[in-house]
Amino acid sequence: ENGSAAAIPIDPRFDIAYVTPVTIGTPPQTLYLDFDTGSSDLWVFSSHTPESQVRGQRIYSPEKSSTAKLLAGHTWSILYGDGSGSLGNVYTDNFTVGGVTVTSQAVQTAQQVSYSFTSQSEIHGLVGLGFSTLNTVFPNGQLTFFDNAKSTLDSPVFTADLKWKKEGTYDFGFIDETKYTGEITYLPVQTDPGYWTFTSSGYAVGDGAFHPASIVGIADTGTSLTYLPAEVVTSYWGQVDGAVDSDYYGGYVFPCSSKLPSFTFGVGPANITIPASYINYAQITEGSPVCFGGLQSSSWLGVNIWGDVALKAAFVVFNGANPPTIGWAKK
Numbered sequence: 001e002n003g004s005a006a007a008i009p010i011d012p013r014f015d016i017a018y019v020t021p022v023t024i025g026t027p028p029q030t031l032y033l034d035f036d037t038g039s040s041d042l043w044v045f046s047s048h049t050p051e052s053q054v055r056g057q058r059i060y061s062p063e064k065s066s067t068a069k070l071l072a073g074h075t076w077s078i079l080y081g082d083g084s085g086s087l088g089n090v091y092t093d094n095f096t097v098g099g100v101t102v103t104s105q106a107v108q109t110a111q112q113v114s115y116s117f118t119s120q121s122e123i124h125g126l127v128g129l130g131f132s133t134l135n136t137v138f139p140n141g142q143l144t145f146f147d148n149a150k151s152t153l154d155s156p157v158f159t160a161d162l163k164w165k166k167e168g169t170y171d172f173g174f175i176d177e178t179k180y181t182g183e184i185t186y187l188p189v190q191t192d193p194g195y196w197t198f199t200s201s202g203y204a205v206g207d208g209a210f211h212p213a214s215i216v217g218i219a220d221t222g223t224s225l226t227y228l229p230a231e232v233v234t235s236y237w238g239q240v241d242g243a244v245d246s247d248y249y250g251g252y253v254f255p256c257s258s259k260l261p262s263f264t265f266g267v268g269p270a271n272i273t274i275p276a277s278y279i280n281y282a283q284i285t286e287g288s289p290v291c292f293g294g295l296q297s298s299s300w301l302g303v304n305i306w307g308d309v310a311l312k313a314a315f316v317v318f319n320g321a322n323p324p325t326i327g328w329a330k331k
């Protein structure tokens with residue numbers, strides 16, 4: 001059984017994250033979750049989350065679901081790259097996304113969430129789409145929705161068609177030829193430690209020369225921006241009048257009136273171009289003449305991350321076959 005579900009930007013001004021409607025339990029409870037290829041826990045705001053930590057989010061109440069079963073003795077605790085985190089206990093229940101149902105999906109119910117989750121009312125939890133080796137449930141790690149659903153899909157794949165300030169889609173089990181142009185270029189994936197890690201073949205700034213390079217990074221739908229090696233982002237921002245790497249703002253900022261070049265990255269013999277508009281990420285604050293860049297240095301992270309700013313410039317195939325591969329196409 002294949003499926004298709006919307007990827008909805010949570011903020012009309014800039015694409016900080018995308019959420020997708022899912023239903024959990026019997027009768028179905030609908031929540032909007034952030035599908036995150038950079039992690040592998042499926043967790044939700046729940047009736048176990050202290051009211052002081054819930055601010056407008058929808059919650060999953062296992063006690064109201066006739067198909068919910070407590071996974072006794074199991075707990076989880078996760079910390080994300082941005083310092084946010086959550087922890088709690090675990091149920092299994094029916095879980096449906098875009099028509100694809102898994103009947104005993106591990107649903108991790110939050111008993112604690114950090115303030116950044118409390119303050120983000122549009123995100124009701126996460127669906128991890130990384131490799132199940134990253135799942136934090138103790139003492140027995142659980143499988144992701146994709147790993148559970150794979151055997152019921154026509155093909156063991158899901159695709160991401162994220163869009164700039166518009167609704168996109170996640171498809172499960174099939175590749176929709178109408179969503180991309182030209183050919184899909186598939187690259188090998190390194191599954192250790194559990195991210196969708198691939199090697200880009202280089203980059204170009206605007207219409208400049210292509211610089212062959214091997215940039216090892218992860219494709220991460222749960223990261224808003226794109227974080228690349230210092231020498232890459234320095235050569236990009238060097239082309240922008242008034243751009244500075246600001247300690248105060250925590251990254252490259254530039255005068256909103258400056259003209260930005262596009263950014264092209266290599267995928268094998270092919271390439272993807274991120275339009276300048278995607279890299280003009282947001283004004284620092286509403287009405288400010290200072291803008292924050294969508295391309296930032298990864299030096300503080302220890303990993304290069306192709307986040308939403310890059311992913312929304314392409315049609316991306318996450319192929320869960322053995323061995324896994326990742327496919328990139330223009331659109």
Ligand SMILES: CSC[C@H](NC(=O)[C@H](Cc1ccccc1)NC(=O)N1CCOCC1)C(=O)N[C@@H](CC1CCCCC1)[C@@H](O)C(=O)OC(C)C
Nearest residue numbers: 016017034036038039080081082084120220222223224225
């Ligand atoms: C550079 S790594 C930082 C990354 N977080 C982000 O990219 C967050 C996502 C967010 C969305 C909405 C509200 C709050 C935060 N955005 C962020 O830090 N921003 C600061 C710069 O301007 C853009 C927004 C991150 O931690 N990603 C997580 C998933 C993410 C989903 C949303 C809630 C917070 C957790 C995950 O993909 C991850 O940890 O990846 C690892 C591999 C770094």
